[in-house]
Amino acid sequence: MPNFGLTEEQEMLRELARKFADEELIPNAEQWDRDGVFPEDSINNARDLGLLNCTIPEAYGGMGLTYLDEVIINEELGRGDPGFATITGVTMLACHPLIYGGTEEQKIEYLGRVCNGKISAYCVTEPGAGSDVKAISTTAELDGDSYIINGAKMWIGGAGHADWFYVLARTGADNSLDSLSGFIVEANSEGLEVGKKEEKMGQRSSDTRAVRFNNVKVPKENLIGGVEGNGWLQAMTSFDRSRPMLASHALGNARGAMEEAWQYANERRTFGKPIFEHQSISFMLADMSTKIEAARLLAQKAASMLDKGERATLESAHAKRYAADIGMEVTTDSVQIFGGYGYSEEFPAARRMRGAKIYQIFGGTSQIQRLIIGRELNKGYKK
Numbered sequence: 318m319p320n321f322g323l324t325e326e327q328e329m330l331r332e333l334a335r336k337f338a339d340e341e342l343i344p345n346a347e348q349w350d351r352d353g354v355f356p357e358d359s360i361n362n363a364r365d366l367g368l369l370n371c372t373i374p375e376a377y378g379g380m381g382l383t384y385l386d387e388v389i390i391n392e393e394l395g396r397g398d399p400g401f402a403t404i405t406g407v408t409m410l411a412c413h414p415l416i417y418g419g420t421e422e423q424k425i426e427y428l429g430r431v432c433n434g435k436i437s438a439y440c441v442t443e444p445g446a447g448s449d450v451k452a453i454s455t456t457a458e459l460d461g462d463s464y465i466i467n468g469a470k471m472w473i474g475g476a477g478h479a480d481w482f483y484v485l486a487r488t489g490a491d492n493s494l495d496s497l498s499g500f501i502v503e504a505n506s507e508g509l510e511v512g513k514k515e516e517k518m519g520q521r522s523s524d525t526r527a528v529r530f531n532n533v534k535v536p537k538e539n540l541i542g543g544v545e546g547n548g549w550l551q552a553m554t555s556f557d558r559s560r561p562m563l564a565s566h567a568l569g570n571a572r573g574a575m576e577e578a579w580q581y582a583n584e585r586r587t588f589g590k591p592i593f594e595h596q597s598i599s600f601m602l603a604d605m606s607t608k609i610e611a612a613r614l615l616a617q618k619a620a621s622m623l624d625k626g627e628r629a630t631l632e633s634a635h636a637k638r639y640a641a642d643i644g645m646e647v648t649t650d651s652v653q654i655f656g657g658y659g660y661s662e663e664f665p666a667a668r669r670m671r672g673a674k675i676y677q678i679f680g681g682t683s684q685i686q687r688l689i690i691g692r693e694l695n696k697g698y699k700k
């Protein structure tokens with residue numbers, strides 16, 4: 318693994334996360350995925366070990382680690398079980414708008430709850446608006462000291478277990494970005510309905526549901542930052558800050574698939590020798606390795622820029638797009654190396670491949686990442 322000067326502490330974090338993944342995630346991943354188990358005990362164990370809430374400041378109970386620390390840890394979680402990584406990642410995603418733009422009271426209360434073991438969920442996507450975030454139609458209307466929220470959200474990770482939701486809604490009458498605002502909504506609010514668990518292709522342990530808001534009354538104090546119109550910036554900043562982590566999940570899952578295929582290639586024999594000795598197989602493994610190394614470098618570069626307080630919209634999009642796409646390639650090639658056994662759910666390759674697909678879709682699709690990359694780079698080319 319490349320190491321451009323990781324500190325001793327970062328090496329220790331990596332080792333801790335790797336051991337946790339080996340002992341607690343990999344042995345359970347198949348059953349969690351098959352039975353759709355939400356692994357509450359393991360989430361608590363990971364938190365107790367200091368592997369979650371990485372970039373929540375210590376002042377609010379978080380680990381106060383760097384983004385680079387976060388991607389190092391999360392690569393190991395993704396390698397352990399991408400479903401588990403998604404569950405814990407989604408809570409972190411919901412915290413980002415607060416870390417970025419919340420009031421001190423909001424941070425103390427809601428980041429504090431997460432650090433004490435509660436789950437939160439990020440409600441942006443709607444049935445009619447996914448990639449086109451600015452097309453959302455959920456509304457929040459001020460009524461005395463409260464906002465009344467109406468609308469529907471779709472594909473919300475962790476919804477069935479959440480204590481509170483980050484909700485992006487429209488506070489203004491026009492369709493401009495300035496009319497978007499972020500809210501903290503308590504899961505037990507009257508009028509908030511959580512839908513059935515979606516039957517997904519992969520990562521079935523991560524709980525994904527629709528959430529409906531029927532005249533949900535939210536105190537004015539839960540408007541994030543206390544000012545209307547900052548929702549777009551909060552949501553987009555959260556994407557920038559969470560995409561390196563998502564990239565690390567995708568590349569971690571790919572690394573798991575490669576490691577499993579590599580081992581199999583040395584055990585499985587055809588034509589009198591291990592299949593690794595057929596050049597087409599060893600070249601496939603070599604290509605997997607190159608792609609994973611490159612994806613890791615992109616994720617770590619974006620994370621390092623965030624640590625320096627730099628704008629990393631371009632780098633985060635590069636990292637997420639590339640890790641998601643090579644994640645699909647590597648896991649598909651892993652199935653190929655396992656031959657017929659790769660197509661069986663008895664072996665991990667199929668689960669890895671199913672689990673890889675979502676990275677090209679959530680957190681902004683691979684097409685949307687290209688759109689961002691093109692737009693960002695064109696600023697330098699356009700006269």
Ligand SMILES: Cc1cc2nc3c(=O)[nH]c(=O)nc-3n(C[C@H](O)[C@H](O)[C@H](O)COP(=O)(O)OP(=O)(O)OC[C@H]3O[C@@H](n4cnc5c(N)ncnc54)[C@H](O)[C@@H]3O)c2cc1C
Pocket residue numbers: 407438439440441442444445446447448449471472473474475517525675678679680681682683684685688
């Ligand atoms: C398992 C899962 C978990 C999720 N978790 C969450 C969550 O926790 N919170 C949340 O808010 N959302 C979540 N999502 C939603 C996810 O972010 C959206 O599904 C995603 O952004 C795509 O939106 P869409 O499904 O509406 O597809 P659409 O936006 O309808 O896109 C359909 C296709 O068109 C392409 N496309 C769209 N616009 C363009 C364009 N301008 N140029 C080129 N191609 C384009 C897309 O790339 C895609 O291939 C989750 C989704 C899934 C499946």
